[in-house]
Amino acid sequence: MHSMLNCHARNFRILASARNFRLCPAACPAQKTRPLSPHVSLQSAHTRPAAAGSPLCGRFCPRPTPTVPPHLFPPSPGRCFHASPRRGAVPAPLLWLVLKPLQKVAAMLLGRSLRKWWKALPENRRELMRDWVLRRRWHLSAGGAVAVVIVALLLLTHLDESPLTGRVRLLLFSKEAYLELAALTAEGYLEEFAEHLLPDTDPRHQMVDRLVQVLAERNKDIPKVSERPWSVHVVKKPQINAFVLPNGKVFVFTGMLDAVADADQLTIVLGHEMAHVILDHSAEQASLSHIVDLLSLLLLTAIWAMCPTDTMALLGGWAKDKLAELMFQRPYSRKLEVEADQIGLQLAAKACADVRAGPVFWQQLEITDRLSGELTLPEWLSTHPSHRNRTAQLDRLIPQALELRESCLCPALPSTDPRVVFQKTVRVLLEKAKVQTGREPGSEDRLQPAPAPNGLPGVQAAQSVRSYVPSLDHLSKTQIPVKASE
Numbered sequence: 151m152h153s154m155l156n157c158h159a160r161n162f163r164i165l166a167s168a169r170n171f172r173l174c175p176a177a178c179p180a181q182k183t184r185p186l187s188p189h190v191s192l193q194s195a196h197t198r199p200a201a202a203g204s205p206l207c208g209r210f211c212p213r214p215t216p217t218v219p220p221h222l223f224p225p226s227p228g229r230c231f232h233a234s235p236r237r238g239a240v241p242a243p244l245l246w247l248v249l250k251p252l253q254k255v256a257a258m259l260l261g262r263s264l265r266k267w268w269k270a271l272p273e274n275r276r277e278l279m280r281d282w283v284l285r286r287r288w289h290l291s292a293g294g295a296v297a298v299v300i301v302a303l304l305l306l307t308h309l310d311e312s313p314l315t316g317r318v319r320l321l322l323f324s325k326e327a328y329l330e331l332a333a334l335t336a337e338g339y340l341e342e343f344a345e346h347l348l349p350d351t352d353p354r355h356q357m358v359d360r361l362v363q364v365l366a367e368r369n370k371d372i373p374k375v376s377e378r379p380w381s382v383h384v385v386k387k388p389q390i391n392a393f394v395l396p397n398g399k400v401f402v403f404t405g406m407l408d409a410v411a412d413a414d415q416l417t418i419v420l421g422h423e424m425a426h427v428i429l430d431h432s433a434e435q436a437s438l439s440h441i442v443d444l445l446s447l448l449l450l451t452a453i454w455a456m457c458p459t460d461t462m463a464l465l466g467g468w469a470k471d472k473l474a475e476l477m478f479q480r481p482y483s484r485k486l487e488v489e490a491d492q493i494g495l496q497l498a499a500k501a502c503a504d505v506r507a508g509p510v511f512w513q514q515l516e517i518t519d520r521l522s523g524e525l526t527l528p529e530w531l532s533t534h535p536s537h538r539n540r541t542a543q544l545d546r547l548i549p550q551a552l553e554l555r556e557s558c559l560c561p562a563l564p565s566t567d568p569r570v571v572f573q574k575t576v577r578v579l580l581e582k583a584k585v586q587t588g589r590e591p592g593s594e595d596r597l598q599p600a601p602a603p604n605g606l607p608g609v610q611a612a613q614s615v616r617s618y619v620p621s622l623d624h625l626s627k628t629q630i631p632v633k634a635s636e
Contacts, residue, residue: 250443257447261454261463268455308437312429313374314493322437325396325430332397339401340383348384348404355384358402361417361501365424368501368558374428390515394423396432409518415511417503422494429493431486435479442478446470476530483533491543495551502560505551509541510572516541517576545569 268276283290310321340347348355359382370376378398388405395401400420410416426432450467457463499505516537519526529536535543552563 253443253447254450257450258454258463258467261451262460264451264455265457305441314372314429314496315489317489319434320437320441321430321433322440323433325433328396328430328433328436332395332399336395336397336399339395339399343383343385343387343401346386348386352384354404354407355382357413358382358384358400358407358416358420361413361420362400362424365417365421365497365501369497372428375424378427380424392419392423394420394427396427396430398427400424409515410511411514412507414498414504414507417501418494418498418505418508418511420494421497421501421503422490424497425490425493426486429486429489431490435483435486438482439479442474446474480531480533484529484535487534488540488543491540492547495544495547496554499551499555499560500558502555502558504563504568505555506548506563507568509544509548510568512537512541512544513572513576 271279305320308320308322309318311318350356350359362380362382366375366378366380380398380400382400382402384407385401385403387403388408389403390405390409392400392402392406400423402420406419407416410419449470453466453470454463457466495505495508498508519537526536529539534540555563
């Protein structure tokens, strides 16, 4: 039996190898043997017993590759075979944005179906369900604990360290996916602002482009800066806004150019926006939003399952969204803005800008908001810190930024501190305005719209600094009081 199995195995190996080889005649090594006829097939050679004393001899040769006659497929002139273009997958952040409302609707429908199913059950079936849950409460608790541990382990695998601050954060989406999404977003913005973009020959565009290139050149030791091609687009709109996409597309509105007093302030603003890109804040904020939304789906399903009516469920869902926004998203956004202020000030310091102009810019905006009478939201309701707190934060960072600027072999700064000059200039202008309106300089309604006959925007006060500098040189040594809030 054993010899028969060995024989079959040997025949199987030879047959398998014969698919790509053929048996060719070969001389037998001994004189008593005779060569195998080339017309004998492999199957007959192994199935027919050979004569006594006449072993079977041969060798395996590769089968020749069949060739196709060229006249069967003549080449077509002017045509060639090519593969279809490679189509990339949809970026994960974009896919999540599309599926997010659908998941919310699915959670609402699931909760509503569970509520109707529970109401349709007879009372005895409800009691049986309650007893079943009560008897298996420990099993259900253990299953929930295991699920929490698995989710925690998955989140731990997506922890990342911030390149400049060393802060550990959660990044669920890859940077490559966000670059693809940024390219799509940039195309949308370019189409939206196509009629409002300033030409490259415009002096304002050239100024912004020059400052961005200086920031990129002076900070090329940071990989996230040197590996991106930075390009500038200036939009002719009155909004005081500027932003940078993760792929290095810089968008600056002319309203921002009108709000800054000099190139130093604009450099600090651009450094702040570039810091968001360097630190991957958009991917980080989207990751937090992703986790919060997933947890909110469970809570939304429970709300629609437990609320007695659809109206109450809608109200509960709205309250849930506002609570999650106030407790997680807006505080985290303010945290990222503070971090971008810190890193942006360092980028501007390495670009040899006067970093002392940073707090002045936020003081200008604070004065402008007060004099314009615009309603200012409390900080806990906003995605950004208040102007006053940002001013105080930058004031605390100025000494460190000045040391960094000096270490980069930048030209020496003038002895006059623009922060001191700005405070004194605003005080003088307010006194003049109150004298013109017949009010006392020390009245309690300071910084209200009424005392300023022509609006007196904060940038006008900042631009008036130079006219007061000769008479205020003695204030350059004055220490600036720093107050976080009043």
